[in-house]
Amino acid sequence: MGQQYASDQPSGYNNHVEKIALVGAGGRIRKHITQALLNTGKHTIIAITRQDSDNTLPGGVTVIKVDYNNQESLVEALKGQHVLIITMNVMAPPDTQTRLIYAAATAGVPWVLLNEFGGDPYDVEKGKDGIVGAMKVPFRDQIERLGKSSYIGLVCSFWYEFSFGGGSNRYGFDFEDRSLVIMDDGKTKINTSTMPQVGRAVASLLRLKTLPDDKDDKSPSLVDFKDKAVYISSFTVSQQDMLESVLRVTGTKLEDWKITHTTAKDYWKSGQEVFKTGDAAGFVRLLYARAFFPDDPENYERTRGLHNELLGLPQENLDEFTKIGMETRLTLAA
Structure with missing residues (x-):
């Protein structure tokens, strides 16, 4: 037709x-x-x-x-x-x-x-x-x-505030022990809303x-x-961008955080192994880690473009939603 x-x-x-x-x-x-x-x-x-x-x-x-x-x-x-x-x-x-x-x-x-x-x-x-x-x-x-x-x-x-407060298997942050798992160099940008x-x-x-x-x-x-x-997307950000937002919101310094390093692909593989045991945390880890593959990130703004302007969506404040995510600290399947 x-x-x-x-x-x-x-x-x-x-x-x-x-x-x-x-x-x-x-x-x-x-x-x-x-x-x-x-x-x-x-x-x-x-x-x-x-x-x-x-x-x-x-x-x-x-x-x-x-x-x-x-x-x-x-x-x-x-x-x-x-x-x-x-x-x-x-x-x-x-x-x-x-x-x-x-x-x-x-x-x-x-x-x-x-x-x-x-x-x-x-x-x-x-x-x-x-x-x-x-x-x-x-x-x-x-x-x-x-x-x-x-x-x-x-x-x-991924929903930003939900993911941010959801533990290290999502965006890498654990606010209980002030730690962060950084994938690769932490500079891979993804879309998040x-x-x-x-x-x-x-x-x-x-x-x-x-x-x-x-x-x-x-x-x-x-x-x-x-x-x-x-x-649509609220932010196109990397783990490094998120960390800088956390430091601003909390008034902490980099040395106040316990940071470990891995690669997105290794984190994804480890998520697969955990999920095979029946632990849903492995599914969460593999899903999020896949988004941060440096050679193929979840950055559809770059490949598809966004409809934000067509829909009249506002520009949001990253620090505001970082704070909300930290306060929420969702732990389901973390």
């Missing part, structure tokens, strides 16, 4: 998405996406949750409890929705997202934001090395095969008109990203 325009649609056509369904109400990124969407005042939002869920959601969000083992329950919840946003833990059972995609197709949901709030889904080599990328491919294939919905993947790399920035990006994306008004309309529209990825 060729390019469509709003001017060619039937009378009464609304050229914006309004009804949005969110899945993954308990996820870390969910609250930032939900709040950013609510802030626009442009959408009605439902949160699809399990029947036994006790998650607290902000006012303005309607909770729909479903039985994930009952496909009709999912379809009924999604009827009339314009967008389905899936945010789940990367280790969640794959069949959950499969069921949701089938339900969205059956219910006629035109847009699905897949559970791809991370690295570049089209970077095949990193996807294989980091395991996660290869796990995402079947869901995109499923949507294309069903032919009822269009997908969008939001590429944001804060969780509020991800929320703003989703809200800005879904505020775009669905179609160009007519053939002369060159402004961005949602259809520009049909079955594609949106690339």
